[in-house]
Amino acid sequence: MIDKRVSGVAAALAGLETGARVMVNGFGGAGLPIALVKGLGAGGAGGLTIIANTLRMIESHAPELFTERRVTGAIASAARSRGEGTAIFEQQIFDGALACELVPQGSFVERIRAGGAGIPAFYTPTGVGTELAEGRELREFDGRPCVLETAIRADFALLRADRADRWGNVACAGSQLNFAHAMASAATVTVVEVHEISAEALPPHGIDIPGIFVQRIVEIPREDSA
Amino acid sequence: MIDKRVSGVAAALAGLETGARVMVNGFGGAGLPIALVKGLGAGGAGGLTIIANTLRMIESHAPELFTERRVTGAIASAARSRGEGTAIFEQQIFDGALACELVPQGSFVERIRAGGAGIPAFYTPTGVGTELAEGRELREFDGRPCVLETAIRADFALLRADRADRWGNVACAGSQLNFAHAMASAATVTVVEVHEISAEALPPHGIDIPGIFVQRIVEIPREDSA
Amino acid sequence: MTDRLSRRQIAWRAARDLADGAYVNLGLGMPVLVSDHAPVGREIMFHSENGIVGVGPVADAGAADPDLTDAGSRLVTLAPGAALVDSAEAFAMIRGGHVDVTLLGGFQVSAAGDLANWDSRSRVKGRLVGGAMDLAVGAKSVRVLMAHTTREGDARLVERCDLPLTALSAVDRVYTDLAVVDVTASGFLVREMIAGLDAAALRAVTAAPLEFADDVAILAPPVL
């Protein structure tokens, strides 16, 4: 029988070890897997590469990942904190302790989707002529220069959604989905924290992430996910 | 006010003229826009390029497209009729009257998706070493040879779905969706025949094709769509 | 000379150019003010690159859903006819040319339409590129809202950008606190100016050649 439910954050993160590449969903707080991020912080893994649209919310919920210098690499479209002052991750990027690859957001998610879809590389007009494309391979299509972008994959993807079933099918609320579908497809182990695990199968139409992309589901009460 | 509803097949196909590139959804009968295909047959446009997974169902519903030699090009993953005998389109391909590019089905839909997503080209391992990749550009990624595939776009995409709203949002039933999402995104004018136009907006979650990809919606009674 | 426009007045002016039925993406800063000033009687679908087509007004404090945000992380509502999608699809809409208009903030726009809007080069804040590069190459029309000059008085309309670029040859129109300026094949073309400003005065705060339309209109938003 297929049953992807696991009991608790520790089981959800089992096997996430030093050196892992970890994708973390979230745009603003929507879809951010807060319990899993806290669990990542509480765990011992270091030498992590974090692949997330922004590092800001990860530092908010698990500052020890940065104070203990356990994040050594990152791929993001934003490496900036909000408000005044400098976040720890920003300082570590300035210092060179954290190697952060900055990627235009559309290329970021398309590279992850490509990683999940078995497409090793693609061309896009985004970024051409900017410093993010400096030294990169360019090629014209229909007279328009494009840059070659390669797929991104990870060992783990950590997501938050509204509800799931034992087959790993996931449905989102609001704008939780954002990067979650692409990330789920591009990781070896995809873990989803949800507020509710449905006893019945979710309706086949309207599933946001099919269970084939999901390895583990963990139920987290709404109050522990904020 | 946004209102993408049009009254009848003629209005739905307005502007589809000789020389047009036309995508047609459908896998088996599911999602095949039967009324629109019949309308295409009844219209006068020739020199058409049909982009469809298979030409079989199109000939079944609009044989005049082939008997009158109005289809001069095709892109498909299947150019074969069912059962005994030779369909008209098959004979025309044998004769060289109809230039049919055969594409592996996964590359077919990914090329269409790329056309809709502003990705001019991508690499895929599919087809390498086969005659479909002969003479094509190859490149290795992580030691695996891949072939360069380019985007496909069209002037029109013809789809069938279950229901829609005036904003052009579309929801499918069963397996109607198949190529429809990719095709909707990759055509200048996307036309969807639906069995029901909802007076209210469709629920924002669970929409299969967002209205931004759709230009025209036409209501076709279920009995006229078979 | 009339006072320079307020940020809300620039947003109001940009909103006048949005057609009924347009799909429009609003960047951070001044652009997000545009939705407050959409012309009455036009149904404009606001696209947000985190996965919403049809963003509605910002949510009332009590009714806000923390899992429904726009790309500026504001808690929002949905407009009638909205659709929720994932980021890959939202950017397919952008890159694929499905978004009619993107309104972006800017630091500099060049006479060739190059845009610089993504990097403050702060010594204490990290870098942020977000979706601006995708929007600038993908939207059918790219329009920039910015003050005509920096706080220090330096021109933002320039012959060549010296700040990090967001995209080449991307910008179609610029709304500033002094003028509405199109970017044409032959450079900047002034369409509207605030009352009392003359060509010489506008040229004095612009670091690139300016052409003037035959029928330069007066840029006169309501008080906002």
Add this chain to the structure above:
Amino acid sequence: MTDRLSRRQIAWRAARDLADGAYVNLGLGMPVLVSDHAPVGREIMFHSENGIVGVGPVADAGAADPDLTDAGSRLVTLAPGAALVDSAEAFAMIRGGHVDVTLLGGFQVSAAGDLANWDSRSRVKGRLVGGAMDLAVGAKSVRVLMAHTTREGDARLVERCDLPLTALSAVDRVYTDLAVVDVTASGFLVREMIAGLDAAALRAVTAAPLEFADDVAILAPPVL
């Protein structure tokens, strides 16, 4: 010698190798028979490249929905836990390595695992490639069901395919009406044979070198 296996018996044997929880795509022909013979107590999710994860049994004639078909255009039902997706996503699952097993029909398999299964080279029927090339390069395990020889008695397990290829070095295991044969780095390795067949007899109908496992088992499906 035991009779050659029937098509249903080959399908039955292939079904034995499907693990509980596996995602499995079934090609046209013999492979679609496999779902009828899934081992009791294992939950296998059948994937169909037209956009279904979790294909259920073929629909009863009266209750069939003409808009719910599998990739063989059969009117089907959905299994518990099914998800409906579009073709682009269905092929992302295939190409991205999310489908555990694909069972394909075949014309020829070479000792290097090359597969030829897509073109009959008919003079009256057009060509059809479908999704086989994607499945053969994308699924984690590619297994072929075919008769050991053609109707004319020619071997289908060959040193080199002379029919149009579907994919290079793709096939992991072949189920025939005589044997179960793995494709290893050093060529074909026979794992099971029907009762009464010996190595010499199997070699006589195979056009490539055969190695035999130390523990070749008897291939003995029930009568089907």
